[in-house]
Amino acid sequence: MKKIAFIFPGQGAQYSGMGKELACLYPEAMEVFDQANEVLNIDIKKLCFDGPEEQLNITENTQPAILTTSLAIAAILKNQGIIPHMVAGLSLGEYAAFSTADSIAIEEVIPLVQKRGKFMQEAVPIGVGAMAAVMGLSKSQMIEVCDLAADYGIVEVANFNCPGQIVIAGEIKAINKACEIAKDMGSKRTKILPVSAPFHSSLLSSAGTKLKNELDKIKFKETKMPVISNVDASIIGDVSTIKNNLIKQVSSSVLWEESMNKMIAEGMNTFIEVGPGKTLTSFAKKISKEITCLRVEDVKTLKETLKALEGWEVETGK
Structure with missing residues (x-):
């Protein structure tokens, strides 16, 4: 029996043209892009479909662009009768998860993440902070690396993505030193990431304060399906916990590997990455060999996913 979880990508998955092919074929997807245009002060649809890349890569544009694309694709899956049992999203993707779980309306969540992107930036x-991916070290080793590099500035673990890949964030000098230490400890590779701020570090605590003021204006509802939280890999559904965790999330480590393992422990065996890119699919395959990994970002991957899910309604009794 297939137990389906939707997983939604975060910042960095964007590219010019995302969502265009599907939106032109599926009115329910185009409707989401049109809704986004109505509530934003930019033509997010044109930005997703046609770029330019330099505008798309500005954080306060990137976040609503990825979110809109993910929600448009989720609308197609819903219309095809594919309703997840559980949802989660990496960083920004967590907002798509809450919207899919009917906790926050599309017209509220899209402008919210635009402001989130602005606050984070x-x-x-620019030029003060950085992020780097470190391959081949364990969690305990990476915590030690950050401790050893702390004399050079703030450096913290930002993302526990999957076995063998952990992301750190902080001040540039400290990040560079941490990469040196990681290599000395046996890291296979380190890579400075093309991002404009040290996301998910204590340097972003002021963004969390500003975000709280915006979250307080929004009427969240209890979730209609379980959502796994980035900050502690727990199932959350009540409104106060949702808001508190979204504030913490801005400056706390993203426990993605732990979140995936929680969903697997809860019986999820089929994971669909909903949105641009295939980063989360790659992580999922490294986290467990026992699960089915699917994704939807264009017509080709939609057809492949629907084919893989043939008979799903019968199996689940839906």
Whole structure:
């Protein structure tokens, strides 16, 4: 029996043209893009479909663009009768998860993440912070690396993505030193990431404060399906916990590997990455060999996923 979880990508998955092919074929997807245009002060649909890349890569544009694309694709799956048992999203993707779980309306969540992107970018001046992916070290080793590099500035674990890949964030000098230490400890590779701020570090605490003011204006509802939280890999559904965790999430480590393992422990065996890119599918395959990994970002991957799910309604009794 297939137990389906939707997983939604975060910042970095964006590219010019995302969502265009599907939106032109599926009115329910185009409707989401049109809704986004109505509530934003930019033509997010044109930005997703046609770029330019330099505008798309500005954080306060990137976040609503990825979110809109993910929600448009989720609308197609819903219309095809594919309703997840559980949802989760990496960082920004967590907002798509809450919207899919009917906790926050599309017209509220899209402008919210635009402001989130703006707050996150404003928290640290460009050129001060950085992020790096470190391959081949364990969680305990990476915590030790950050401790050893702390004399050079703030450096913290930002994302526990999957076995063998952990992301760190902090001040540039400390990040560079941490990469040196990681290599000395046996890291296979380190890579400075093309991001404009040290996301999910204490340097972004001011963004969380500003985000709280915006979250307080929004009427969240209890979730209609379980959502796994980034900050502690727990199932959350009540409104107060949702808001508190979204505030913490801005400056706390994303426990993605632990979140995936929680969903697997809860019986999820089929994971669909809903949105641009295939990063989460790659992580999932490294986390467990026992699960089915699917994704939807264009017509080809939609057809492949629907074919893989043939007979799903019968199996689940839906």
